[in-house]
Amino acid sequence: MTALLTQTRFKIGGMDCASCAAKIDTAVRRLDGVADVSVSVTGASMTVSHGGSLNDNKVLRQVAQLGYGIAKAEGGTDGRASVAKAHHADHDHSDAEQAWWRSRRTVLTFACVAAILAAYGVGHLFPVAERWVFLAALLVGLLPIGRRALMAALAGTPFSIEMLMTIAATGAVMIGATEEAAAVVVLFLIGELLEGVAAGRARASIQGLADLVPKTALVERAGDTSEIPAGDLAVGHVIVVRPGNRIPADGEIVEGSSDIDEAPVTGESTPKRKSVGEPVFAGTISSDGVLKVRVTATASDNTIARIVRLVEEAQEAKAPTERFIDRFSRTYTPGVLAVGALVALLPPLLIGGDWNAWIYKGLAILLIGCPCALVISTPAAIAAGLATGARRGLLMKGGAVLEGFRQITAVAFDKTGTLTVGKPVVTDIVAYGRDERTALALAAALEQGSSHPLAQAIRDRAKSDKAPVPPALAAKAISGKGVEGSVGGIAVFLGSGQAAGERAGVTEAQRLAVASLNGQGKTVSVLVADGVVAGLIAMRDEPRPDAAAGIAALKAEGIRAVMLTGDNRRTAEAIAASLGIEARAELLPQDKQRIVGELQREGLKVAKVGDGINDAPALAAADIGIAMGGGTDVALETADAAILHGRVMDVARMVKLSRAVMANIGQNITVALGLKAVFLVTTILGFTGLWPAILADTGATVLVTVNAMRLLRWRG
Template identity: 50%
Template sequence: MPDTHEWLVTGMDCPSCAAKIKGAVGQLPGIETVEISVMSRKLRVTATAHATLPADIESRVKSLGYGIEAIAQAGGVPNPHTEADEHATQADAPWYRTGKGHLVLLTAALLSVAWGLALLLPASGNWPFIVACLAGLIPIALRAFAAIRAGQPFSIEALMTIAATGALFIGAAQEAALVVFLFAVGELLEGVAVSHARDGIRALSTLVPKTALREKNDMMEEVAAAELVPGDVVIVRPGDRIPADGKIISGTGGVDESPVTGESMPVTRGPGDPVFAGAINNETALRVQVTRAAADNTIARIIRLVEQAEDSRAPTQRFIDRFSRWYMPAIVVLSALVVAIPPLLFGQAWSVWVYRGLSLLLIGCPCALVISVPAAIASALYAGARHGLLMKGGAVIEATAAIKTVALDKTGTLTMGQPEVTDILCLDGSPAAEALVLAAAVEKASNHPLAQAIVRKAEGMVLPPVQDSRAIPGKGVSAVFDGQIVTVASPRHAMQDGALSSTAAAQATVLESEGKTVVVLYTSTALALIGLRDEPRQDAQETIRQLRSLGVTPIILTGDNQRTAEAIAGLLRTEYKAELLPEQKQQTIRELTARGPVMMVGDGINDAPALKQATVGVAIGSGTDVALETADAAILRNRITDIPALIRLARSTMGNIRQNVSIALGLKGIFLVTTIIGMTGLWLAIMADTGATVLVTLNALRLLRTNPAGLAQKA
């Protein structure tokens, strides 16, 4: 059986680092899979038992110049995220205590001494600069040789080593030392910039409290939250964070779920309601029964999904990765031609063209280009997660940005998913309140959604006593009140019982034409018509408006009857298709996709075929398994204006990527030309490379501050 091991890797600040480690480890014998995440810094390796020992993997990673520390074997700890976060916190020392920080300080000190000696003792020559150069170059060269041994000759460390060594040989010791220093500064800045992106995911993991008050044998004990198991009962005091996903047993009060869903307003939760780990109890003490272990709570699953999303690369990123594999060798060949052709064919000075060729090597490094896409994608994933928007990788983000049509399920998506009483028409002249309380008294024992809606409408009213309440299969509910049988049933059944006149039937038809379901309250004659409808969400019209402002066409797909669908579509002023079975929804999505990219939004259960058929399937729900795991993306807040927000975030991300690619290629293009014609030298070359990488990273990090809902006015 294969073994799986997991480590935390330090010093890894870009996709090139991850690719280097993955390639080196993958060459070891018996390795089956290698998974590595730049943002979480986790390395997970599955290998044939005893073919490659963990120590061999650690040795290979260390030889490349990275730190590595075992987290645990798969399944070895209750909550691997917690342990990884503890290791990560320890690894995030201040920059001046890191290896890269030490190298910057050392090269800066030696360079300052060299310049001081050059000013005070001009006769000292170049040896102080040579010493400064070598002190900084040796660690870089060791990493370059390790990469070459691992089968990766075209690394930035290799190009840097060749360029600095060549500069020493042609007598450009001052520039060589400065280049080594600037390279060290650039690597340090990359690490500092990327650490800001990592803070987003770490902030999520710290939302869950470390301890919990567990109820046991009528006593309370403080235990580690990671020890909680399904079935445990915990006490959550006002002001405390909920330590685990669970269900409220007793207590009712406001719960701030913004850490999980991004919803700013507290929601009232009471007995039977689910609650999330990390949510804040604002009011009364709650007794909560744990329903999920720590490793599987909503926060942990969000973290896991965001980390896994890094492996789902956007088509743009895959193209750039392929391009860079050809680009690096091409730059080396071009540099060699720049060095050789002018002296050999035109009698130019070797020293001049060797210098320009070495500068070209540094300019050609594709670091900024390679990091331009994943840095933006990672920032967008974390920004979305903070606002309850989950997208499973760069491919989903790129596809979402291109969406032309959004197909929306009606029930539970555009509507609240539960009927509400909208009309009470009394046919015998009695007050509407009397008809309502009588209907609620009859329906009280039924669990039918329509019956529950009537009972909810009568909440707070005194219901009259009824006897012999019973369901009439396929028809309705009846009970005895004041010696008479009172029934609540559909108009058709009321008419069959001879209780509904043609005039009342016409009134029922009018209500039904408005998309409402009608029930009749009757004895021997009809007493009242009650209209119910699954009303559109309050933000449904605003969602449709925002989608249209984005140039996206909305359409409603529903299994409901034609009249109900027509009424909702009329209110929202959008197209619709009704009475669709799941396979018909799937076929409709297939037809729409032929005209352009389509997003399907549904509850993730009945709409599963359509969600899978769409270019992007989006599940809407409050942190349920389905909402997190069924579709390509998920909206955790119960708010459908997050659908256009998702599209805006994706488009903003793709715009950021285009900016990054333009910065990376633009700067390199300018400096390639100026280097060949002799306008710029080694130190400006490395400044261009480092500067482009840092600019691209910082530009990508702007997405961390993005609030997709706040972009609505700019759409």
């Protein structure tokens, strides 16, 4: 029987590239009791799966010896934790919020730059001491790099970027190129610093979402209000939100109404009017009204906190392309060492070439071959894609899911609550002998106090039309038929057409009107007043406002769309016709699963969009399962991806984002390998040396990182 594993999460300081993550991953995996390790550069975090016997201190020591800060992650409102300092370390171990120019890495880089500038000055004044002052300047930067290389080798990563740098710089000193070696070390440190700044931007994109939640909240107790930290809010607390303030927690409005600006969270530019009984989310803004809100989720479990946590976990899950690049780099780096050695040794041995010249070229090849740009090309783009998607309500649980969206060729939608709003609304009012407003008022009077969705739809329409709703006397429900009562002295009945026909004569024109509305997939209630048909009220669960546009956007991308629903065929076909989508109706959950399988056997890559509960079998069977929801537990924690803001158009946006990310990765790999190929040829031909070699590597790394960061501005 397999022992149960425990997961422990750590925050890491000074980890700014995929090579850093690989070293940490390798080192921690070597510890006894560790079953799996997931490292997120963008999340600055690591999750260790282990047996119960693993001592956290072993993990802390192992990572600290590599030169990184590490601390066990503590619970918090946004998943952040302080990062402890490791002794005698060279990377930055400060809190993630510390400005980049105050980090230890920045101090080391500036110290090395100052040392080399001083060496140039001293060398100019005292030429005889030039070699020694440059050697001293070199050691300022090389000693920390060499220590990191040694510790990485002892922890299982002998072919690290630091090792290549150490070998190249030491070799350059041995052949008399001390000045160049010092310059190369400075350029390397500057490149690392730029990587750190870029990685910080990626982290800030998600951290900015967490920072939307205010740090304090006004809690009402016994008529008095007091300010407490938002992190101390408990479920059931009632908080007061003033106009212009951000809402500090997920909750339900219990008093007041206001336009809620959800743009910081959803990107929607138009505020939504919300009142008593409606949900609100942490980080949104009450524009014009005072609200009292009952808290429904603690700070550590509100919508934004869960999004941040899930995105960090997603960034730890590697995409197929990223895993391939990782495997490739493990053989690529030793291969570079071998090529460098052959270039340095074979020409002098076989054709009598100059030893210094060919060793110089071999060392330059080591620098050209540094894998940083190649290794970071994929995770940087994946992390940026996941982050920008989350900020727009497109939550994808891992790089594999993000990458998989580009291959989708068919999307199967549930109807109720997915393509439609999920609750019926009054679509048509046909009055006979009275005006529409009066007919609506009579119907609403009978439906007061009923919790039935159709009754709610009639009351909502009366409210929006400002129809006066008089009291109803002796109102009662008649099982399977409708409801009756007395309104203003008039005997009124509202119910099915058959039941209405038992109480009043229904004309042929009225029957045809009912049949026409039913043919549009609408439910029709017939109003009878004083024994005469007084009106028809038609209701239907209407499509979401962007449903037709969302389906059209998928078709424009060459993706087939199909609706799978348990609803009756007439209603399904009416909705499908209005949206331009094919429909399969009257399906049980297992039927939906079967149809997904049929589509897959046709050679299609299928995404299934549903509510995550009734559609669970089909969601599991699909290549990608997508939960549609407004920040609910189901939407966030079921399926492979979640559309948090209920927009059908977001399915097409996920596909477009995936394609944009994969195109970005292709550009990155081309830049990384292309520059190396060019400088490899020019170095062997003698046109370029150590300086251009490290510039090629550093430049490629910076270009690749900056290109990936462009995805943070993606708008879809």
